[in-house]
Amino acid sequence: MTTLLLKLGGSVITDKDEPETVDEDALEAAAASLGAVDFDRLVVVHGGGSFGHHHASAHGVSRTDGSTDAGAVRDIHGAMCELNDAVVDALADEGVPAVPVHPFSAAYRSDDGHLVHPTTQLAAMLDQGWVPVLHGDVVTHDDAGATILSGDEIIVALAGNLGASRIGLCSTVPGVLDDDGDVVPEITAYEEVADALGESESTDVTGGMAAKVETLLALDSDSYIFGPGDLDAFLAGEAAGTHVRT
Ligand SMILES: Nc1ncnc2c1ncn2[C@@H]1O[C@H](COP(=O)(O)OP(=O)(O)OP(=O)(O)O)[C@@H](O)[C@H]1O
Numbered sequence: 001m002t003t004l005l006l007k008l009g010g011s012v013i014t015d016k017d018e019p020e021t022v023d024e025d026a027l028e029a030a031a032a033s034l035g036a037v038d039f040d041r042l043v044v045v046h047g048g049g050s051f052g053h054h055h056a057s058a059h060g061v062s063r064t065d066g067s068t069d070a071g072a073v074r075d076i077h078g079a080m081c082e083l084n085d086a087v088v089d090a091l092a093d094e095g096v097p098a099v100p101v102h103p104f105s106a107a108y109r110s111d112d113g114h115l116v117h118p119t120t121q122l123a124a125m126l127d128q129g130w131v132p133v134l135h136g137d138v139v140t141h142d143d144a145g146a147t148i149l150s151g152d153e154i155i156v157a158l159a160g161n162l163g164a165s166r167i168g169l170c171s172t173v174p175g176v177l178d179d180d181g182d183v184v185p186e187i188t189a190y191e192e193v194a195d196a197l198g199e200s201e202s203t204d205v206t207g208g209m210a211a212k213v214e215t216l217l218a219l220d221s222d223s224y225i226f227g228p229g230d231l232d233a234f235l236a237g238e239a240a241g242t243h244v245r246t
């Protein structure tokens with residue numbers, strides 16, 4: 001039984017420069033790709049794009065800077081739930097048995113920043129044949145109020161417990177790019193690409209590509225970073241974008 005773990009980048013499914021705007025065409029295309037695949041088990045996580053990051057930035061909340069303001073939590077979480085509704089609906093329209101899962105309700109960080117995210121409820125959903133759709137979110141952080149939980153961190157938190165066999169991050173870029181703008185086919189250590197790695201070009205409180213590579217290298221299994229053009233290849237088990245080897 002194979003378990004696919006896929007993150008749809010917020011930069012793919014939203015217009016990251018226009019607050020709270022879904023990129024309908026891109027979302028429909030991604031949903032159609034997932035609807036066309038015969039998978040055993042699939043978990044989808046999506047990022048914040050122009051929904052979460054603008055609110056997080058406005059409230060001064062990041063992965064490390066927290067807020068104790070319940071209104072800030074409602075704003076950021078509410079925007080992400082709205083995007084989650086759009087993603088679940090788009091998948092459902094393509095025949096994918098998608099169900100919403102909101103990390104704020106279940107996960108927390110300890111005061112040293114360690115993320116605790118339960119997975120038994122997700123395993124039960126997968127047993128029903130459903131596709132849980134999670135999202136980057138705010139998360140209660142001991143002694144710091146709430147901080148931002150990126151979709152990339154969720155992928156890492158779930159991978160081991162759910163026994164993911166294939167892990168992919170679909171972003172707007174075709175992979176990790178080197179100084180010449182070419183896709184780096186394989187990364188085994190952060191230093192190999194550190195000089196070329198930067199933050200996102202849009203409002204992004206979770207660190208762009210540099211944080212993505214660092215997060216994926218912390219996994220016990222290999223993963224892929226690729227663009228929408230390689231989504232079908234990834235789902236088919238073929239080479240896609242940059243292969244992050246651990
Ligand atoms: N060396 C690099 N290779 C590829 N992208 C890079 C590089 N350095 C910086 N970037 C930026 O990182 C961005 C990808 O990170 P970003 O966090 O925006 O992606 P995402 O996960 O799709 O979106 P979100 O965080 O909203 O879910 C690219 O669009 C690009 O602007």
Ligand SMILES: C=C(C)CCOP(=O)(O)O
Nearest residue numbers: 047048052136150151206
């Ligand atoms: C900004 C919020 C709320 C979520 C960020 O998730 P990411 O886009 O996966 O980094």
